[in-house]
Structure formats: structure tokens, C-alpha cells
Amino acid sequence: MGVTIKDVAREAKVSVASVSRALNGGSGVTAETMERVREVAARLRYIPHGAARSLITRRTHTIGALLPDLYGEFFSELIRGIDLAARTHGLQLLVSSSHDGAAEAATAMHAMQGRVDGLLVMSPHADAAFLRQNLPVGLPTVLMNTVLDRDDYPALSVDNGGGARLVVEHLIDAGYRRIAFIQGPAKNHDVAEREQAYRDTLAKRAPGSEAIVLPGDFNEESGYRAGRQLVAMHPRPDAVFAANDMMAIGCMAAIREAGLRIPEDIAVAGFDDVPMARYVSPALTTVGVRIAELGKAALEQLMTQIEGRHDGTPPAHIRMPADLMIRASSTNERSRKT
Amino acid sequence: MGVTIKDVAREAKVSVASVSRALNGGSGVTAETMERVREVAARLRYIPHGAARSLITRRTHTIGALLPDLYGEFFSELIRGIDLAARTHGLQLLVSSSHDGAAEAATAMHAMQGRVDGLLVMSPHADAAFLRQNLPVGLPTVLMNTVLDRDDYPALSVDNGGGARLVVEHLIDAGYRRIAFIQGPAKNHDVAEREQAYRDTLAKRAPGSEAIVLPGDFNEESGYRAGRQLVAMHPRPDAVFAANDMMAIGCMAAIREAGLRIPEDIAVAGFDDVPMARYVSPALTTVGVRIAELGKAALEQLMTQIEGRHDGTPPAHIRMPADLMIRASSTNERSRKT
DNA sequence: AGCTCGGATGAAAACGTTTACGTTCGGCTC
């Protein structure tokens, strides 16, 4: 169907080898034949067949990204960071998302074999055993936000613990004491780290107070439900820290509906700093995680691996710093309270 | 480096042909040898080489998506729709974005050759001549939001004109008369359609009023700048229709800063219905364009083309309906005004 | 017993490239 290198060779009256030389480096051919070949190739609209080419060069100029989802600001931002970095290296992006089950994730990984030069993996199913079993051997891989018992692969992740600690410290410093926490999806490792830091910081910095934990699933609606529970509690919490921004926003809606003021009656904080966070009113205090930077850093890490510059050092595990963004939803100037 | 089919064949003491048969359909081999081959393949962690396989099968199980950008709600949503549809067909997604120039877009297209079964194209550079010149011949292609003089390729696009008309009609019906419009990027075709409909509707439904057009570039900040200009005008417009939601939101900030009320002093409307639109206050009147559905529809269209069911009918050009979402930013109950 | 038929298997071609290796040929050095 398509026009191949042979067609060009025949038309230009040279061998396929010369066509290849003329179109690539250009060394080893006369300026004249190169000219002629290029002209013919353009006229015939010859475009090299990617699969055939990468079969022999062992290079695909593509990197694969395995993500749990594509929905929402977080992944949008992550992909953007990866894509931006990828195109400075002249790479394409093969994305695969929404692996609900481990089997599906495995299939996606297998499908990458021979089509990518390296893999960026963010998957809830990606424990060490799973990876060892399913990763194509010898394929450079970098993990993102993945819990790993051993340091088999380089990994990047958000400093969930540090971010959550900053939030709780900020709330305590602002005088809030009964601070609730809204969880995310059950098996999410990021959430677990945030919750742990919430509990630890609370215990350390406000010894008398107890942890108040409500369920959630990262969606706005679950934040709304948690907010409904929250306002009905006795005694009522005076601050709430949601495991992500969307739930915080849902929670704010519930608080407003109950006729309470933010932050005078209840302060609200989130996690992620999605663009929307600064537009809701009051603007949402949250943790900025520089997601695009994480994507970029992960790709750079992958590139050093692909280009074979393993300097013998064991694979690094980098934590991306998380910044506290203090906004109106928690900046009530009130002094201590019981 | 990787383990190939030959390794499996040697280890299982059969020919590569039998390995291939055992691992694929399974027909043409004894149950016993199939068992043995599968065991060996699993033990060796054999994963077929995608490029080699698709070189001969002429199938990649991948579709390419050429997008101008990945940033923001619009593309996030679009990719999600495409991805969702793709995975029901068992397809991977090869994305390529941010082609600033035509040359870059052409390179991206060429890189797809031999790596995808079909192409989804959304590009400002994609006029008919460009496509004819750069699209790999014989590669199924569907266009999205692309202006085309002839009906060479099937295409899907948002009903920009219809959506904009609904907004302007709504504003006029609500009693607004001095309605301004904030433009998007200069060469954007969607924007041009929206602006045209704005002008037409205004002329038809509110004959006395004149068009007031401010520059913008789709970013929130340009909306803010337009808002600053807007509030300083004499006479001041009493409504503003931004070519997208982010600019509308920026504009709202400028209006609020000027001490004016929305919608009492100035009504605001946007386009796209990004998730944020319902969370700003007042909630933003806008046009919902079902972006994910557009992506899904485009992919389905592409699939029928790939599977060779061209039923002789000329390629369809489908318009996705746009729904007016009336919210608080424009629902001031005021009767006519000069 | 001889024949045919069909299923399991292996050898080899094919996919479209790149590249190692020969071959040719022109020009240079002596």
C-alpha cells in the first residue's frame, strides 16, 4: 500500500542502500545522487516505515507512559510535563491508562515491548514483584509515585509527608485544634503517606487533640459527603484537611450550605494546588506539588538511563518538594481557642 | 538483549513457527506442545517484539493523536474521551503535541508512519494542501476541529457557531444590549467561528447595538486584561462573552476588582464548560461542548475507516452539538434597558 | 497391504529498513 524504499530506489535508479544513505546522514553518496534521491523521495511522498526502521536500529524515539488514569488536573499536568521534556529530546509519547486490574496493567506493559525506548510507570499495581514479572527485561524504567520495598528502579515521588506536615502545622499555628482529615482511595499510597503525616504531626504538635478521619475517594462528591458529616459532628471540627483539592472544594460547598463561614467557622485545606484552587472563594489553601516538574524530572532520569550513563550509583529515589500555598480558606487571624 | 522467539523455540525444542502458533491462536499445535511452549515462554519472560510483529502483520493496535497542545481542560478532556474509546477497542495511544510550526507538525506526522493504524488530527496547520502533502498515503485519518475546503477526510468539530449564537441570544433575551466579545488566538478557527456567530447574532437580534471586540489569547491573564479595558469604557458594556472559560474567569476577576457586580453591572459568559466554571462565584454561564464525546466519536469514525467499512458514502463531517449552560453569571432578572 | 487424508511440524520467505562488506572506478603517486 504505502510507498517503500524500494520504490524510491527503482525510480531514482540506485540501490536501496544509497537511498538510505542519501536520506539519512548523507555521507557516502555524491551530492548529485543525494539530490536526485531526495527529489524522488519527495515526489513519491516516501516516508520511512517506523516499525521497520526501529526493528533494526533498536531505537524507537518513543517513550511509554503507564498511568492509572488520564482524568483530572493531576494527570493533565503530569503528561504535560512529560511531553514538554520529551519533545526537547525529540521523543514521542505512547500513553496507556486506566488499568483497573493488574492483568490489564501487565497487558499494557507487554504492548510496549519493542515500541518504546523506555518506560515511565505510575501504577497502583506496581509493586516490586509485579514489575519484576512483567517489565520487559532490559527496558529502562523510571517509577513515579510508587511504593517500592527495594531500590531496583529509580523512582520519583511527591513529598506527601512533608506537604501534609506543612498543612497541619500551618493550621495548628493559625489556632485550629480540632482538625479533620478526608481520606482518598483506600489503596492509594500517596494518600496513606498524607494521612500518616497528618496523624504524626497532630500528635506531635497538638498533643491533646485527636485525629478525626473521614472516608473519601478523591472525587468532589465524596468531599461533599464528608463535609455533611463534618458539620453535624459534636463537637464540630474547626478545620478540615482533604487529601486532595477536589474533595476540599466539595467539602467547602457542604460547609457553605450548612450556613457556616470559611475560615471563621471551619478552615479548609487541600492537596495538589489544581488551577481551580485559587479561583474558588475563598481561595483554597493547599499544597503545590509541581506535577509538571515531576514528569519532566522523571523523563530526564529515564533519558540518562537510556543513554547508558549509569554511573554505577544505585538508582536514585527523588522526592519532589511540596510547597504550602496559604490562601484565604485558612487565614483567619484568630488566636488560640480551646 | 531481550529474549526472542528463537530463545523460546530452542528451549522448548520446537521451531519458531510452532512457538508463534502456540502463543497466538493455538491452532495447528498439539495441546501438549502448546502447554510446553507457554510454560517456557512464561519462564523466560518472553514478550513479543512489537515492531517486528507489526512489521509483518501491518497492524500496530495503536492510533496516533496529533494535538496542538496538551495543556488545560480542553485537551485533557479530549484525550480522555479518545483514550476511553481506544481502550474499548484494545488500542494504544501515541500522542504528539505542541507543534508550533508547520514543519514540526509535518515531522510529527512522519514519525507516525508505520507506528499507527490511524491518525486523529487536530492542528491549526492542517489545511487541505498540508495534509495531502504530509499525511502518509493510505493512512486512515480523521480530522478534529479543522477547517477544510474540500471533503477529503472525515471530520468532527464542535458547533462553535451554534454555541455562540445561543449565548448571545440568551444575553439579549436577558436584557443585555452592549455585549462585548473577547477573542482567542489570532489564527484559531474555532475562535473565528465563534466571533462570526457573535457578530451575526448581534446584528440580527439586536439591530441597534454594535460589536465590541477585545483581543485575547485563551489564557486567563488575557481575559483579565480585557476585563480591565472593559470596565474603563464609556459607555461601559453590560455583558461580555469570552471565547473560552479561562478568559471569562480572568475577566470576572478584573470586574470584581473594579468594584462592579456580576451579573448586575456586567454579565459574563464563556465557552467550553470546563469543570471550574461551576465553581467560580458567581457560577459561569458557558457553552458545554462535550469534548470527551467528540474524542470518542472521532475515534469511532476512525475505526470504521480502519476496518475498511467505507460504504462508498463521502466522508462525513459531523458537528458535535453545543449546549448552553445558564448559570448565575448571566441570570440577572432585569427587563429591558436602553 | 496400499492408498489417501489430515493434522502437526519445520524450513523459508516476507515485512521495510540499516549497515557490513565487496566491488568498481577514477585519480593520484611513483
Added chain:
DNA sequence: GAGCCGAACGTAAACGTTTTCATCCGAGCT
């Protein structure tokens, strides 16, 4: 003018699969 060297070019192998075709073998039939 003979010999040599290097550049240009063609031939063919290689990449890892799938698939066609031929071969082999055992079972069933006459």
C-alpha cells in the same frame, strides 16, 4: 604506465516476527 587508495555504490545479511508451503507421520479406508 603500473600500482594504490579512497570514494561511491551495490549485494546481502540482519532485526524478530508471521505465514505459506512442503514434509512427515499416523490413522482410516478399500
